[in-house]
Amino acid sequence: MxxxxxxxxxxGRYYTVTDDEKxxxxxxxxxxxxxxxxxxxxTLSAAYERIKKLIPDGIDTFFAHAVTENDALNAPxxxxxxxxxxxxxxxxxxxxxxxNKPVIIYAPPFSEIWSYGNVxxxxxxxxxxxxxxxLGIPSDVYLCESDAELTSYAAALNVKFKIKNTRxxxxxxxxxxxxxxxxxxxxxxxxxQNKFGIEWKHIGSDRFLEIFNxxxxxxxxxxxxxxxxxxxxxxxxxxxxxxxxxxxxRLIEEAGANAFTVNCIESTVHTGCRTTSxxxxxxxxxxxxxxxxxxxxxxxxxxxxVSYSSNEPAFMCNPYLFPQxxxxxxxxxxxxxxxxxxxDERDEFNLYPxxxxxxxxxxxxxxxxxxxxxxTGISHDSLDKMVIVRGEALRNTSFPSCRTxxxxxxxxxxxxxxxxxxxxxxxxxxxxxSEKIAKANALLGVETIII
Numbered sequence: 236m237x238x239x240x241x242x243x244x245x246x247g248r249y250y251t252v253t254d255d256e257k258x259x260x261x262x263x264x265x266x267x268x269x270x271x272x273x274x275x276x277x278t279l280s281a282a283y284e285r286i287k288k289l290i291p292d293g294i295d296t297f298f299a300h301a302v303t304e305n306d307a308l309n310a311p312x313x314x315x316x317x318x319x320x321x322x323x324x325x326x327x328x329x330x331x332x333x334x335n336k337p338v339i340i341y342a343p344p345f346s347e348i349w350s351y352g353n354v355x356x357x358x359x360x361x362x363x364x365x366x367x368x369x370l371g372i373p374s375d376v377y378l379c380e381s382d383a384e385l386t387s388y389a390a391a392l393n394v395k396f397k398i399k400n401t402r403x404x405x406x407x408x409x410x411x412x413x414x415x416x417x418x419x420x421x422x423x424x425x426x427x428q429n430k431f432g433i434e435w436k437h438i439g440s441d442r443f444l445e446i447f448n449x450x451x452x453x454x455x456x457x458x459x460x461x462x463x464x465x466x467x468x469x470x471x472x473x474x475x476x477x478x479x480x481x482x483x484x485r486l487i488e489e490a491g492a493n494a495f496t497v498n499c500i501e502s503t504v505h506t507g508c509r510t511t512s513x514x515x516x517x518x519x520x521x522x523x524x525x526x527x528x529x530x531x532x533x534x535x536x537x538x539x540x541v542s543y544s545s546n547e548p549a550f551m552c553n554p555y556l557f558p559q560x561x562x563x564x565x566x567x568x569x570x571x572x573x574x575x576x577x578x579d580e581r582d583e584f585n586l587y588p589x590x591x592x593x594x595x596x597x598x599x600x601x602x603x604x605x606x607x608x609x610x611t612g613i614s615h616d617s618l619d620k621m622v623i624v625r626g627e628a629l630r631n632t633s634f635p636s637c638r639t640x641x642x643x644x645x646x647x648x649x650x651x652x653x654x655x656x657x658x659x660x661x662x663x664x665x666x667x668x669s670e671k672i673a674k675a676n677a678l679l680g681v682e683t684i685i686i
Contacts, residue, residue, distance in 0.1 A: 243317050247323035290386070423532040452475065480515035542662075544674075550639070552566060
């Protein structure tokens with residue numbers, strides 16, 4: 236996936252160092268011109284380096300300087316602009332905004348720098364808010380009140396950029412959700428393309444089975460070696476799960492996709508291959524390819540938002556609610572083993588037969604770590620609301636359910652969670668990622684309810 240490009244743009248040339256102004260005796264305005272400084276190359280370079288340090292990793296940054304309206308019109312193309320205002324009037328901001336890219340305004344603290352730009356950028360924000368409201372278009376202008384907020388805005392814009400540049404490969408028939416309507420299920424594919432800009436590629440079950448049956452088997456012994464324990468009964472063939480992963484990975488690369496889903500239940504993909512997709516989907520998520528099972532379009536969007544926001548692979552799961560205990564129980568037969576994309580720490584896993592069809596290999600019991608987790612569900616009929624649960628993973632369990640199972644304490648209250656319930660499958664990542672996800676949702680037009 237290509238990287239977002241951010242232009243750090245200093246607007247104007249004059250500024251005052253606040254400490255210099257404080258040295259003027261008796262508030263003598265005759266001395267004020269002496270502290271009206273002109274930004275030289277050193278000043279501009281320092282401003283760029285200051286902001287560059289606040290931009291998250293994975294985003295390309297470069298610098299430009301604009302003084303006039305025409306300078307702003309000639310500013311280099313970027314996916315977003317971070318502007319530091321010195322003395323510049325509001326029309327310069329407006330000219331830059333016409334490029335139809337997000338603009339983040341970063342005004343240095345008054346304790347450090349004073350400039351005329353701080354009276355003009357509010358004019359720009361006021362007019363843009365009102366005019367864009369009349370025209371029915373988003374303003375895409377963000378004002379930072381701290382260094383941390385600049386970092387969070389840039390990270391959220393990067394999530395939006397990555398989602399817009401996501402290409403999904405889907406194998407098999409789409410899930411008939413919501414409301415068990417095949418029309419609505421297929422319409423969700425159109426919605427995610429129109430709402431988020433995601434690109435969609437599809438391969439039918441019949442074509443996939445031709446590909447699968449025309450290839451040699453996989454190396455099942457490799458799966459057994461990866462597992463902490465192989466708890467499969469004797470006689471099970473693990474070659475097909477590994478073969479499925481290999482074919483999925485190749486088809487994803489051929490399609491130029493970076494996200495994936497497959498109809499792996501109640502379908503010919505499942506039974507025709509004599510295996511499940513659980514192992515393959517686990518590996519794909521570990522590889523950084525956001526992948527959902529059951530051709531669940533809405534949960535795939537949920538996973539994209541959560542995974543891109545947290546920089547962690549997301550566990551797609553079924554939620555069970557227990558309000559009298561404030562407990563949430565989640566389970567599914569596939570889960571990533573990688574804990575974060577920032578390192579290669581892994582959770583161990585055991586191998587079992589698939590829970591729902593016991594003669595098929597295989598279901599993964601990934602042993603999740605205790606500690607803070609974030610669990611999310613997005614509205615499966617409109618993709619415009621997300622419930623975010625801040626919980627504490629307590630233990631792995633052994634109920635008659637899908638193989639990866641986790642008991643979670645919900646301090647915010649399970650009754651409240653039920654009253655704001657959204658989605659069907661949910662997504663789980665490690666840590667409290669609620670603020671990052673909510674920030675991205677705000678930019679994506681998704682309402683957030685935090686529990």
